[in-house]
Each structure stands twice: as C-alpha cells, then as structure tokens.
Amino acid sequence: MAAEVKAAVFERAQEPLAIRTYPTPDAEPDGxxxxxxxxxxxxxxxxIxxxxxxxxxxxxxGHEFLGRVRALGPCVREPVAKDCMGQPVKVGDLVAVNVIEPCGACRLCQTGGAASCLNLMDSMTYTRSPDEPPHLxxxxxxxxxxxxxYLHRIPDGLPPDIAATFLCAGPTVVRGIVYAGGIGPDDHVVVQGSGPVGLFAALYASKSGAASVTLIGSSSRPLRLELASLLxxxxxxxxxxTSPEERARVIKDGTGGIGADIVIEGSGSPDAVPEGLNLLRPRGRYVLAGQYSDRGAVPLPVHQITFSALQLLGSAQFTAEDRETYLRFMLGVPEAWDAIRRxxxxxxxxxxxxxxxxxxxxxxxxxxxxxx
Ligand SMILES: [Zn+2]
Ligand SMILES: [Zn+2]
Structure with missing residues (x-):
C-alpha cells in the first residue's frame, strides 16, 4: 500500500501546480x-x-476521471454500496468519479432540470481545500x-480509454441534444469546433442517424479534422x-436551400455564434454547449432570431442519466474505438x-x- 499519495494542487492562477503528497486515506463512513x-x-x-x-x-x-474502487466505508459495505445510478459498486470496480451531484429536491431537479440544479455548486466536492482531511x-x-x-460504475466491456476520451464532453453533448429534442433521420446537423465537444458531437449525430453531419474546424490541427471525418x-x-459566406452557401446547398436543422456549438469561440445562427433553417435549433468560460460578448442578429423563429438552447452540466447514455453509446460503437483512441x-x-x-x-x- 502506498504510504503517500501525490496530487497536483492548484494554489493560484497562472502559477505552476504544486506537487504535494498526502497520506493514503481511509474511506469515510458513506464513501x-x-x-x-x-x-x-x-x-x-x-x-481555472x-x-x-x-x-x-x-x-x-480534475472533474472528469476514472478510477478503481480501492476501499468502501463501513456504512456502505452492507448490504451493497450504490452509485449515482443506484447500481451496486464493489471494491475493484471501474468507476467514473463525479464532483457534483444534483440535490434532487430543488425546483429545477423536480421539473426535469437537474443538470442545472439550483444547489449544484453546494454539492461540488473538488473545490474543497486539500489542507483539510481527507485531502484528496x-x-x-x-x-x-x-x-x-458520486461514483458512476462503468459498464462491463467498455475499455477505460474509450470511457475516458469524452467523459465530460460526451455527456455535455448528450444533454444539449436532449434539450434540442433529439436528432432524427431528417436532421441535417452542423457542428462548430473540433475539440472533444465537436468530435463527440459529430460521432453522436452520425450514429444517431442524422441525414448529414458537417463539421466546421481549423486545419491548423490536421489530426482533428481527420478524426472528425473518421468519427x-x-x-x-x-x-x-473557406469564408463564412462560402460555408453558409455549402450548408444551404446541402439542405435543399433552407439551412441546417441543428447546429451544435462546441468551439468555445463567441465569434462562432453569429455564424452558427446564420446556418440554421427557420425554426432551427442552436445548441450552445461549448461556451464554458466568459470570452466576451458578440452582437446577435436578433431580427433574424425573431423572423426565422430560431431556437437558442444553452446547455451546461449534465445528469447521471446523460453520463449513462454516453457510456452505453460508447459501448455500442466498437467500430469507432480505434479513431477514438487516436x-x-x-x-x-x-x-x-x-x-x-x-x-x-x-x-x-x-x-x-x-x-x-
Ligand atoms: Zn436540485
Ligand atoms: Zn470537463
């Protein structure tokens, strides 16, 4: 048993993380x-x-991580410990570890909005100071x-790397698509961005049977665009x-002249938003799942939003069910695993x-x- 456990500790912004060591912890009674x-x-x-x-x-x-259960506290050993889905967990199981949990009791939780639980920040574990035991x-x-x-058992047969690749981006996209009412076989989908959110969105949309999937990204990182195609x-x-005007023309030409049914914003760039809106058909759905830090404001074409009756759907966080949907989805696409690993x-x-x-x-x- 390791006597000491290493951790990388964020002390102050724009400074190197401090490598500290802590004693091997015991499980808390319910943990x-x-x-x-x-x-x-x-x-x-x-x-951050x-x-x-x-x-x-x-x-x-670190809020998107996998581990193996090493020990369980005395209050959860019998009859059986349960994860966030109510599934049994035992020592040795591969699990994802959550750092937030919806309260289940607030107005949002009670009305299908648990991903935006009003008490989410109070449930956050990893913002606790490592100066207080049990530190980790x-x-x-x-x-x-x-x-x-706060554990989420990983389904049997899902390799850890495949679960890990989009562990945060994947459920984030799943939640946004739920808000958008799902993807159907008639839907032409455009994805903005080629990071984890964009790549998973392309994979998820294509496997969901979308009529077409177009990803907008930059060749400054060629592997991203190659993987977008493979996924x-x-x-x-x-x-x-290409210019924004050229891209708009390509999307229009590919959608019978009306525009995309769904655009998923995963680039994190505010500048992507006016372009994304411009790619939509009337009543089109714009899923904003990628603007996680405040990188400023952009002018919005509000007349176009009204006149074309566009639907803007912000999406942040996700529920345990969304993560389960993600994990089951990844288990079901073994043909994509080689590309995912890359x-x-x-x-x-x-x-x-x-x-x-x-x-x-x-x-x-x-x-x-x-x-x-
Ligand atoms: Zn709540
Ligand atoms: Zn994340």
Missing part, C-alpha cells in the same frame, strides 16, 4: 477511496488555471475520496480555407500536470489524460 486510472485535462481546467474562471486555491483540479477531492491525484453516490462528419469545412494525444503523470494543461491550452492536445 469510497478510488485509485486513479485516468483523469481528463479539460478546457475548463485550463480556464489561467484565472478566467475565478476558483480560489488551494484545490485539486479532485482528479489530479493518484487517489480520491468521495461519497459512493462521422460526412463533410468537413476548414475555416482557414484522440488521446497526450498522457502525463501527476508531476507533469502543467505540461498537460499547456498542451490543452495551446490546442496541441485533443484529449490529454493524467495517469498514475
């Missing part, structure tokens, strides 16, 4: 200790690291402690070689967390995983 398998380095982590999302350190970053609350650490209801985008439009471009250890964050910030990484 679990989980050995790290992999922790995704998310764009959100970069925004840069100070664009004002989190106060010290804290252990976030994913950038070799071990984590959490209540068992299901029938058409890829490069923002470096999206994992970087693996770093806890000590190398800064390198991983930098690779994500610079866009060098599609998915960077922190591994033990």
């Amino acid at each position: 679990a200790v989980v050995d790290l398998v992999s922790s995704g380095i998310c764009g959100t982590d970069v925004h 690291w840069e100070g664009a999302i004002p989190f106060v350190g010290p804290l252990i970053l 609350f976030g994913g950038y650490a070799e071990m984590t402690v959490c209540p068992t209801r 299901g985008a029938g058409q890829v439009l490069d923002i470096r070689t 999206a994992i471009t970087h693996r770093v250890t806890v000590e190398q967390s800064d390198q991983g964050l930098r690779a994500v910030r610079l866009g060098e990484a599609i998915k960077a995983l922190l591994v033990p």
